[in-house]
Amino acid sequence: MAFFSKLKDKLFKSSSKLEQGLDAIVEDGGQEEPVTAAEEQPEIPTPVTAPAQAEPEQTIAAAPTPQPTPAPAPAPAAQTPSETAKPKSILGRLFTRDDAKTVVRRTLDDDMLEQLEELLITSDMGVDTALRVTANMAEGRFGKKLSTDEIKQLLAQEVTRIMEPVAKPLPIYPKRPQVVLVVGVNGSGKTTTIGKLASQFKGAGKKVVIAAGDTFRAAAVEQLQVWGERAGVPVLTAPEGSDPASLAFDAMQRAEEDGADLLMIDTAGRLQNRADLMEELAKIVRVIRKKDETAPHNTLLVLDATTGQNALSQVETFRKISDVSGLVMTKLDGTAKGGVLVALADKFGLPIHAIGVGEQIDDLAPFDPEDFAAALTGLGQN
Numbered sequence: 001m002a003f004f005s006k007l008k009d010k011l012f013k014s015s016s017k018l019e020q021g022l023d024a025i026v027e028d029g030g031q032e033e034p035v036t037a038a039e040e041q042p043e044i045p046t047p048v049t050a051p052a053q054a055e056p057e058q059t060i061a062a063a064p065t066p067q068p069t070p071a072p073a074p075a076p077a078a079q080t081p082s083e084t085a086k087p088k089s090i091l092g093r094l095f096t097r098d099d100a101k102t103v104v105r106r107t108l109d110d111d112m113l114e115q116l117e118e119l120l121i122t123s124d125m126g127v128d129t130a131l132r133v134t135a136n137m138a139e140g141r142f143g144k145k146l147s148t149d150e151i152k153q154l155l156a157q158e159v160t161r162i163m164e165p166v167a168k169p170l171p172i173y174p175k176r177p178q179v180v181l182v183v184g185v186n187g188s189g190k191t192t193t194i195g196k197l198a199s200q201f202k203g204a205g206k207k208v209v210i211a212a213g214d215t216f217r218a219a220a221v222e223q224l225q226v227w228g229e230r231a232g233v234p235v236l237t238a239p240e241g242s243d244p245a246s247l248a249f250d251a252m253q254r255a256e257e258d259g260a261d262l263l264m265i266d267t268a269g270r271l272q273n274r275a276d277l278m279e280e281l282a283k284i285v286r287v288i289r290k291k292d293e294t295a296p297h298n299t300l301l302v303l304d305a306t307t308g309q310n311a312l313s314q315v316e317t318f319r320k321i322s323d324v325s326g327l328v329m330t331k332l333d334g335t336a337k338g339g340v341l342v343a344l345a346d347k348f349g350l351p352i353h354a355i356g357v358g359e360q361i362d363d364l365a366p367f368d369p370e371d372f373a374a375a376l377t378g379l380g381q382n
């Protein structure tokens, strides 16, 4: 199954929430009107915006070389969606009575904008982002009549525009071993993400070593060992309660001896005791720098989408205690809070390397802004 259709299925809760909300808004005060010639066009894939840059095909959530930061994609030219051919969604089709050739449209006014803002806020986009997105959607269209499909396209365009600059695969450096420190609160999906990444890198021919740096929780170590076995990658462990920095040092040594391409270090996520965690992470960094002063090369913050707006405060906290270089958002399946990813991109601009959409080893994908926007808004779900 193409990952896009899988993503659409998996993001069902987020997209259905937005889709139903958009339908209700257009219906509330909308009127049935004849379908225009453009709306009658057959379904075609919707190019939401031009791609920001030509990128090599990515099958893993990593880039082979460090990517320079691309300039933010230009805002798509103000374009009335009805000027473009567009697909009809399931609900779009419900509201479009083909036999009678009518569609429900509503005039974009202050009331409608307010309803849109509220919907986006309840979809976890956050107040600032929701206001900015709706303002951009309304620009040049105030007083115009719009159908649900047209609104969805406008929303998808805005989401894509915000997400494009942050959609960057994990950069892969020539330095060996490349050290990837993985941070995040307990239960955010660190272990699972490490297992999935290890499997992808292994599949791409890279030699990987994992260090089970949360030495305080035997269950966490065992779980990482299970993932290591699944991925076919060695997992270095240390006795319960021992110093994670010492394990990190040994892991560096082992990775060097093995000629490993990547060393992924799991860490504890005890935010309850922030000072301790900060000191623990700082010590790990100090120790691995004795072997390579440029390490760690990436500090991945793993966030759980189901925590909604809380993910924003986690980014703030982890940026204070570690040098976060990029994000992985897990559990986008089964949550109606997928909009939080838009808020994160808008607020912090940190690279989003990958998204987790399930518990299986292949349920981690590079982040694709257009696919995400289409899946989130329910666009083209025919």
Ligand SMILES: Nc1nc2c(ncn2[C@@H]2O[C@H](COP(=O)(O)OP(=O)(O)OP(=O)(O)O)[C@@H](O)[C@H]2O)c(=O)[nH]1
Pocket (backbone or CB within 6 Å): 184, 185, 186, 187, 188, 189, 190, 191, 192, 193, 214, 220, 223, 268, 269, 330, 331, 332, 333, 334, 355, 356, 357, 358, 359, 363
């Ligand atoms: N549905 C879904 N579940 C996920 C995803 N990623 C992780 N999980 C589940 O989330 C739970 C926690 O994941 P872990 O990988 O153990 O999280 P952790 O951050 O390592 O947690 P600690 O070991 O407690 O520090 C597990 O049950 C995973 O199977 C995802 O993308 N989707």
